Amino acid sequence: xxxxxxxxxxxxxDFVSLIKKYGIEPLSINNPIENLPHGTTCVAxxxxxxxxxxxxxxxTSGHHISHKAIDKVFQSDSHSGVAISGAAGPxxxxxxxxxxxxxxxxxxxxxxxxxxxxxNQLGTMIRQNLPAAMQGMVVIPLFAGFDIREKEGRIFQYDxxxxxxxxxxxxxxGSGSLHxxxxxxxxxxxDLNSSQATELAANAIFEASEEDSATGGxxxxxxxxxxxxxxxxxxxxxxxxxxxxxxxxxxxxxRISRNETSR
Amino acid sequence: MSMPFYVxxxxxxxxxxxxxxxGIARGRALIATCYKRGVLIVAENPSNTLHKVSEIYDRIAFxxxxxxxxxxxxxxxxxxxxxxxxxxxxxxxxxxxSLANQYAQMLGHIFTHEMKPMEVExxxxxxxxxxEISRNQMFHILYDGTVKDExxxxxxxxxxxAILERFEILYKSNMTLKKxxxxxxxxxxxxxxxxxxxxxxxxxxxxxxGRRAFRRITGTELEDLIN
Numbered sequence: 001x002x003x004x005x006x007x008x009x010x011x012x013x014d015f016v017s018l019i020k021k022y023g024i025e026p027l028s029i030n031n032p033i034e035n036l037p038h039g040t041t042c043v044a045x046x047x048x049x050x051x052x053x054x055x056x057x058x059x060t061s062g063h064h065i066s067h068k069a070i071d072k073v074f075q076s077d078s079h080s081g082v083a084i085s086g087a088a089g090p091x092x093x094x095x096x097x098x099x100x101x102x103x104x105x106x107x108x109x110x111x112x113x114x115x116x117x118x119x120n121q122l123g124t125m126i127r128q129n130l131p132a133a134m135q136g137m138v139v140i141p142l143f144a145g146f147d148i149r150e151k152e153g154r155i156f157q158y159d160x161x162x163x164x165x166x167x168x169x170x171x172x173x174g175s176g177s178l179h180x181x182x183x184x185x186x187x188x189x190x191d192l193n194s195s196q197a198t199e200l201a202a203n204a205i206f207e208a209s210e211e212d213s214a215t216g217g218x219x220x221x222x223x224x225x226x227x228x229x230x231x232x233x234x235x236x237x238x239x240x241x242x243x244x245x246x247x248x249x250x251x252x253x254x255r256i257s258r259n260e261t262s263r
Numbered sequence: 264m265s266m267p268f269y270v271x272x273x274x275x276x277x278x279x280x281x282x283x284x285x286g287i288a289r290g291r292a293l294i295a296t297c298y299k300r301g302v303l304i305v306a307e308n309p310s311n312t313l314h315k316v317s318e319i320y321d322r323i324a325f326x327x328x329x330x331x332x333x334x335x336x337x338x339x340x341x342x343x344x345x346x347x348x349x350x351x352x353x354x355x356x357x358x359x360x361s362l363a364n365q366y367a368q369m370l371g372h373i374f375t376h377e378m379k380p381m382e383v384e385x386x387x388x389x390x391x392x393x394x395e396i397s398r399n400q401m402f403h404i405l406y407d408g409t410v411k412d413e414x415x416x417x418x419x420x421x422x423x424x425a426i427l428e429r430f431e432i433l434y435k436s437n438m439t440l441k442k443x444x445x446x447x448x449x450x451x452x453x454x455x456x457x458x459x460x461x462x463x464x465x466x467x468x469x470x471x472x473g474r475r476a477f478r479r480i481t482g483t484e485l486e487d488l489i490n
Contacts, residue, residue: 002365003343018343019350100350107318107342 015104016097016125026097027090027129029137036137037066039091041176041208041215042073042083044144044155045184046169047197050232051144051153054201055083056176056209057224058216068219073227075236077102080118080145081229085174087137094125094139101125115147119156119164127162140173146231153231176208176215183207198228198239202247218248279380283406286382287329292420292451293386293464294430295326295413297399298443301390301469301476305447308464316466318477320345320357322390324468328420329383329406337366337385359389363402363410371408380406384419390468390476399468418450426450440467441488444480448489460485 003018011017016026042055055072058065073083074095082098084091101121106112113121122143129139143156156164157171169188172180183204192200205226209217218225225248228239293306293315304326306315315334316326319341327334344365345357366385374380389400401413411417416434418427430450438446444465452458465480472478480488 002337002340002369003347004340004369015346015350019347022347024351096350100346104342104346107346108339110312110314110317 013105013108015101016128018104027094027125027132029090029132029135031135033135033137035061035064037061037070037088038086038175038214039070039072039088040085040174041172041180041205041212042085042142042174043172043177043180043184043201043204044083044142044167044170045188045192045197045201046153046155046167047192047194049153049194050146050230051155052194052197052201052228052230053081053083053142053144054198054205054226054228055085056205056216056226057219058209058214059088060214063213065216068216068222069224071227073229073238074099075229075238076118076143076145077106077112078235079148079231080115080143081231081236082122083142083144083173084139085141085177086139087132090129090132090137091139091141094129094141098122098125114149115145115154118145119143119154119166122156123158123162123164125162126158126160130161133160142171142173144231146233146235148233151233172204174215176205176212179211180204180208194230194232198230199247201228202226202244202251206248206251218245218252220252279374280407283374283380283382287384287406288421290328290330290420292418292423292426293326293328294416294418294426294447294450295386295388295401296416296430296434296443296447297401297436298438298440298467300440300471301467302388302399302401303440303443303447303467304386304388304465305444305451306464307451307458307462309462311461314464316464316479318475319362319387320349321354321474322468322470322476323357323359323362324388324466324477326386326388326419327383328385330381333381334383334385337369337381337383340369341366341387359387359400359402363387363404366404367408367410369408370404370406374407382406386417386419388468390470425453429453444488460489 037059039059044053053073057069059067059070076082076099082095138160147154155167155171157167170184187200209215225244228244230237291307295304304316308315317338319325325338349357385404387402391398401417403411403413403417433446467478468476
């Protein structure tokens with residue numbers, strides 16, 4: 001049957017309340033689960049025309065590397081993206097719901113949510129995940145997008161309760177975030193262009209992977225590289241594998257030559 | 264004590280159908296047609312915000328004529344159905360045929376059981392492709408739940424018979440967007456009056472638009488195509 005509701009309990013453009021009416025309770029794991037795969041370091045950096053989002057590809061369960069090529073950077077709609085760290089299962093489910101929520105709203109209402117509205121929506125979802133977070137299944141995403149009304153890139157960071165904090169220049173999340181932050185801090189300017197911002201993000205992930213065991217670096221054996229996406233006025237664009245690979249190969253060769261000269 | 268008059272079932276259905284048809288005939292028409300890259304839907308609609316043509320899912324579009332609040336209610340139900348199905352199973356499992364059947368069931372039920380039938384006529388279109396050839400499906404659903412599977416084009420709304428006659432002559436398979444659009448406009452206007460771009464609502468379903476095949480054609484793009 002087609003979904004039909006009485007006026008008083010119509011879910012409106014909200015996809016999460018729609019599925020709840022069908023008995024599906026998303027993000028509701030209430031028991032602790034040990035050794036769930038966790039994903040780590042993601043960064044977002046603002047530049048003159050938008051935002052760059054980057055994330056490594058490793059998921060770990062304790063000391064075990066459970067996945068070597070998972071994606072943590074997702075497109076959420078035409079002009080925004082999410083990067084996730086934390087428990088991989090709930091995080092991916094949250095992203096899927098978030099993507100659907102934005103698209104559902106856009107279709108039902110005939111126009112997209114504002115970037116602010118999208119950021120708040122994600123905050124609500126993180127708050128709904130709080131019971132699971134208390135059991136160790138924390139999901140902390142970064143949300144970034146190009147605000148068509150304000151004509152600039154914007155970055156939002158969250159805490160486990162869904163608290164939402166807008167960042168001026170850059171943000172990081174995950175276990176490698178301390179190292180990533182330091183790298184970005186040293187290279188950040190308010191007027192970076194897109195290639196400078198991309199390079200800075202790649203360097204941040206690279207250094208985090210050197211110092212943090214849960215963060216994966218470029219994997220030359222399997223040809224797997226961290227994900228980098230740009231969000232500008234023209235929309236969300238994931239950098240092609242060849243471009244990302246050449247950025248990281250350059251970083252690697254610069255490090256090799258540095259070590260050779262110091263020998 | 265008043266006695267209810269006996270009304271034969273034939274008469275009752277006839278009356279309801281007349282009522283619905285009258286409501287639909289008051290509205291302006293729309294044409295949906297296959298063209299080179301997919302499906303093109305052209306509606307006469309002076310409003311820029313109250314849409315007759317909308318997106319349902321990745322490859323599915325919806326168009327309705329008649330009473331706005333009634334077909335909009337159907338549109339939202341369709342979006343919900345599609346999004347729920349895609350969430351529970353997979354995006355590939357959402358298809359126009361099943362949605363059209365659901366609509367038919369709902370409209371048929373309302374036609375026989377409710378106080379008043381819905382004064383709407385709707386269309387569910389889907390594009391798909393195999394290799395380079397696009398395969399389109401169009402389901403034309405009437406106020407009483409009758410489903411018609413249309414092969415290459417469909418006309419909905421007031422004066423649809425006259426418009427259909429005109430469009431049958433103009434239609435050719437594999438037309439370009441521009442040619443297809445001007446043919447639709449000519450058939451809608453009948454050559455007697457000029458329809459300004461402001462009074463048109465145009466959208467296409469094309470696999471070339473990526474995952475979400477639906478795209479509105481508006482503003483300068485529309486004006487350039489018409490002139």
